[in-house]
Amino acid sequence: MIKLKLRKRTREVDETSRTNNSLGLMFWAAVSFLAVLTFCAIFADILPFKNPTQTFKGFNKNGPSGSFLLGNDGVGRDILSRVVYGAQTSLVIAVVGTSIALIIGGSIGLAAGYYRGKVDRLLTIMLNTTLIIPPLILFISLILFLDPAAERRMFILIFTFALLSIAPIGRVVRANTMAWSEREFVLAAQTIGARNGRVMFREILPNVAPSLISYSLIVMATLIIVEGAVAFLGLSVPSPTPTWGDMINKGRPHLDVAPHITLMPALSMFLTVLSLNFIGDKLQEKFESKAAIL
Amino acid sequence: MAGSGNLHLREQEKPLLRVEDLVVNFLSAGGETVQAVSGFSIDVLEGETLGLVGESGCGKSTTARAIIQSPKPTAGSIQLDGVELTELDDEEMRRTRPILQMIFQDPISSLNPRRTIRDVVAEPLYVWWEEETGRLAIASWFEKTGNLFQKISSKFSRPARILAPLAWLSLIFWLVSEASDERSLETWLSWLKTPAQFIGFPVLFILAAMAAALSVVGAVWLVLAVILPFGVISGKFGSVTNTVGLTGLFTSLFAVVFLFFRTWSSLGGVAHWLSSGILLLAVGFLAVWSLLACREPSRAGSSALAVLVFMLFAIQVFYIVGLDGNTKLAVFSLSAAVDGILYWLIARRYKLARAQMRQRAEPEVKRVLEAVGMEVEGSLERKPHEFSGGQAQRISIARALILNPKVVICDEPVSALDVSVQAQILNLLEDMKAAYGLTLVFIAHDLAVVKNISDRVAVMYLGKICEVGPPELLYSAPQHPYTRLLIDAIPRPDPEFDQRNAVRIEGELPSPLAPPSGCRFRTRCPNVQAKCSTEEPQMKEVASGHYVACHYPADSELNQ
Numbered sequence: 001m002i003k004l005k006l007r008k009r010t011r012e013v014d015e016t017s018r019t020n021n022s023l024g025l026m027f028w029a030a031v032s033f034l035a036v037l038t039f040c041a042i043f044a045d046i047l048p049f050k051n052p053t054q055t056f057k058g059f060n061k062n063g064p065s066g067s068f069l070l071g072n073d074g075v076g077r078d079i080l081s082r083v084v085y086g087a088q089t090s091l092v093i094a095v096v097g098t099s100i101a102l103i104i105g106g107s108i109g110l111a112a113g114y115y116r117g118k119v120d121r122l123l124t125i126m127l128n129t130t131l132i133i134p135p136l137i138l139f140i141s142l143i144l145f146l147d148p149a150a151e152r153r154m155f156i157l158i159f160t161f162a163l164l165s166i167a168p169i170g171r172v173v174r175a176n177t178m179a180w181s182e183r184e185f186v187l188a189a190q191t192i193g194a195r196n197g198r199v200m201f202r203e204i205l206p207n208v209a210p211s212l213i214s215y216s217l218i219v220m221a222t223l224i225i226v227e228g229a230v231a232f233l234g235l236s237v238p239s240p241t242p243t244w245g246d247m248i249n250k251g252r253p254h255l256d257v258a259p260h261i262t263l264m265p266a267l268s269m270f271l272t273v274l275s276l277n278f279i280g281d282k283l284q285e286k287f288e289s290k291a292a293i294l
Numbered sequence: 295m296a297g298s299g300n301l302h303l304r305e306q307e308k309p310l311l312r313v314e315d316l317v318v319n320f321l322s323a324g325g326e327t328v329q330a331v332s333g334f335s336i337d338v339l340e341g342e343t344l345g346l347v348g349e350s351g352c353g354k355s356t357t358a359r360a361i362i363q364s365p366k367p368t369a370g371s372i373q374l375d376g377v378e379l380t381e382l383d384d385e386e387m388r389r390t391r392p393i394l395q396m397i398f399q400d401p402i403s404s405l406n407p408r409r410t411i412r413d414v415v416a417e418p419l420y421v422w423w424e425e426e427t428g429r430l431a432i433a434s435w436f437e438k439t440g441n442l443f444q445k446i447s448s449k450f451s452r453p454a455r456i457l458a459p460l461a462w463l464s465l466i467f468w469l470v471s472e473a474s475d476e477r478s479l480e481t482w483l484s485w486l487k488t489p490a491q492f493i494g495f496p497v498l499f500i501l502a503a504m505a506a507a508l509s510v511v512g513a514v515w516l517v518l519a520v521i522l523p524f525g526v527i528s529g530k531f532g533s534v535t536n537t538v539g540l541t542g543l544f545t546s547l548f549a550v551v552f553l554f555f556r557t558w559s560s561l562g563g564v565a566h567w568l569s570s571g572i573l574l575l576a577v578g579f580l581a582v583w584s585l586l587a588c589r590e591p592s593r594a595g596s597s598a599l600a601v602l603v604f605m606l607f608a609i610q611v612f613y614i615v616g617l618d619g620n621t622k623l624a625v626f627s628l629s630a631a632v633d634g635i636l637y638w639l640i641a642r643r644y645k646l647a648r649a650q651m652r653q654r655a656e657p658e659v660k661r662v663l664e665a666v667g668m669e670v671e672g673s674l675e676r677k678p679h680e681f682s683g684g685q686a687q688r689i690s691i692a693r694a695l696i697l698n699p700k701v702v703i704c705d706e707p708v709s710a711l712d713v714s715v716q717a718q719i720l721n722l723l724e725d726m727k728a729a730y731g732l733t734l735v736f737i738a739h740d741l742a743v744v745k746n747i748s749d750r751v752a753v754m755y756l757g758k759i760c761e762v763g764p765p766e767l768l769y770s771a772p773q774h775p776y777t778r779l780l781i782d783a784i785p786r787p788d789p790e791f792d793q794r795n796a797v798r799i800e801g802e803l804p805s806p807l808a809p810p811s812g813c814r815f816r817t818r819c820p821n822v823q824a825k826c827s828t829e830e831p832q833m834k835e836v837a838s839g840h841y842v843a844c845h846y847p848a849d850s851e852l853n854q
């Protein structure tokens with residue numbers, strides 16, 4: 001009896017250690033970095049961060065120090081708290097934008113891949129239509145037309161980013177759905193009398209989900225970069241609200257004397273994007289090898 | 295070979311499955327028509343096993359899929375128990391499906407890799423149970439509300455008929471006047487505003503102004519506007535679901551417009567947001583719910599919940615975005631907490647329901663799994679890839695049997711399996727046939743496989759039937775040159791026999807894009823004559839119950 005139990009234990013241990021190994025230490029490092037960043041961003045108001053808009057006289061362009069861990073920017077504001085509050089903006093835009101694109105693009109891709117034929121053609125045309133608009137031009141014209149006073153900039157940013165991410169996500173889901181629909185279990189589900197919706201959401205979606213999730217992580221990373229680029233052009237959330245792109249932009253004139261003003265937000269953006277990409281890639285790899293076994 | 299004619303159909307008996315002149319064409323990637331099945335007829339009596347044999351690419355799997363109507367055949371008739379399947383609409387066909395099941399070639403691919411065996415096997419039960427319980431609960435609600443609305447409509451039918459359009463008009467007017475107050479929409483809507491003022495007569499104007507002044511009045515008005523036309527239409531159309539659907543359509547349209555204007559125009563005013571949020575919630579709920587209820591009564595419950603949750607979420611988001619600083623934080627945490635509890639409750643409810651259903655299904659699942667010879671202990675929670683091909687095929691069979699079908703179509707169920715396992719699965723199918731009183735259509739590319747289990751064997755070539763007959767006759771005295779070649783190709787367990795001398799069928803299967811004229815087998819037939827390319831052979835009886843479609847069958851004078 002005891003022997004039996006022992007053997008079971010070791011097997012379990014083996015299995016968990018194998019999954020850990022396959023993901024690797026870097027994966028968990030990336031996850032923890034994102035977790036810490038997200039935690040700080042969400043609870044920034046409660047955690048002991050300094051006011052991100054307060055200027056500290058005499059600390060202009062100071063390097064990292066005991067009281068200002070990442071140093072001060074051109075007008076003496078605390079870079080650490082600005083990075084954290086900037087993460088708020090970046091993450092909200094990236095996460096909400098990707099989620100909207102995920103819901104819309106995912107449904108479109110699922111329907112197109114499952115029903116094929118006319119439905120597919122119509123939906124593909126819809127997706128492709130969003131691709132023919134040059135993103136930056138769409139973005140600038142939307143802002144100039146709808147929001148010249150920068151009152152609803154966040155709203156418009158998210159809207160545009162979501163619009164731009166729908167097509168790539170939709171295509172990935174469509175291709176995946178098509179591949180999975182070929183499997184006989186889909187026909188089997190239809191044969192037992194399941195409705196199309198049930199077949200799509202219960203049979204196909206769980207199989208498409210892994211690659212969908214890893215792909216949307218990569219989309220998220222891209223959105224963070226795009227937000228930075230847009231902020232660099234001065235088109236992101238207006239100034240007192242910190243964003244990474246805006247911080248990089250503002251640090252530019254001081255690059256020769258105080259490179260840390262640019263470096264810190266750039267570094268956090270770099271790490272975030274790297275982590276997201278890394279996690280996405282790893283997950284993709286893992287699920288792909290798993291699918292290959294089948 | 296490859297003949298036409300339906301002489302082999304048994305007119306005097308009443309078959310359980312009867313396929314007549316089945317034609318399946320589809321478009322190839324190049325846009326050409328692939329003639330996969332051309333004039334295939336067969337009948338299967340209750341309790342009979344039909345073996346359907348042919349090379350890969352001869353259209354036997356296409357035939358199987360045409361029988362289960364996915365995809366629907368191009369032409370022909372398929373009768374199951376007297377019901378013409380080709381004439382059923384999607385929903386009727388779906389309801390017919392439980393009695394017509396299928397077992398697939400690739401056992402692993404026919405099981406969803408992400409579900410446990412328990413769920414795979416029980417899924418047919420889940421599908422139909424969920425529908426049933428959903429329908430019962432919703433149906434009674436529908437009857438009640440339906441009656442209420444019918445009553446209202448009959449009582450107020452005349453005033454309602456006048457009031458309803460007025461209500462709608464004023465509602466639209468109210469919406470327009472409300473929205474066009476906003477700075478950013480002024481230009482957009484100015485062209486709408488003027489005609490709206492014209493149409494919207496003094497009475498309407500007063501009503502609309504009242505409604506606009508008080509959001510509460512707006513809500514009441516909305517309810518009126520929804521209920522009155524509801525009554526009118528329900529009187530007219532009679533069917534409750536139709537009415538609900540129509541009203542839902544209008545209301546959801548309205549809700550979308552409303553949501554748009556609201557988010558756009560007032561990101562500020564808290565009171566306004568709150569009232570319109572509640573209003574929106576009510577409208578959206580009613581709208582989407584009724585729309586879904588119309589299409590799928592059984593789904594209305596859960597869909598409504600999803601819509602409700604989503605609406606609540608959307609309103610929160612928009613509401614919170616409009617706040618500032620500390621209030622934002624406070625409201626955010628509060629609503630996050632409320633949401634958390636709400637989602638947790640919903641999730642628990644669902645988990646509970648799922649667990650209950652699992653439990654209810656468990657004895658059934660165990661019964662079929664045991665019947666197909668699976669070890670039940672320890673396999674319920676495992677995923678398909680943990681099983682061997684033979685075991686997976688047993689699981690597939692269990693899934694097909696759990697609904698107590700009448701006809702099971704086996705699409706090469708053993709050809710992907712090891713030879714040692716093939717016999718086990720064949721025996722199992724035989725046993726299941728006896729135990730469940732099944733009628734089988736057994737498809738194989740190898741005559742040897744179907745020999746012992748079939749009551750009748752049909753040989754197929756390039757979308758047509760060559761020869762049909764009882765196995766005793768067909769194997770001992772094959773008439774069609776193609777059948778003879780197939781029989782010669784069966785490997786013999788005779789050590790004296792040199793397998794290399796076994797007859798090979800010469801040439802390639804012709805393309806179904808342009809099948810040969812006359813007899814479709816003529817390009818490869820050893821007996822081919824001039825007549826074969828001009829005239830299509832018809833089915834003729836060579837012995838009792840033994841039919842062949844060939845101009846020069848084995849027993850004919852020419853060959854003797």
Ligand code: SF4
Pocket residue numbers: 295296774775776813814815816817819820821822823826831843844845846847
């Ligand atoms: S003998 Fe003629 S009709 Fe018969 S199978 Fe050969 S080609 Fe066809």
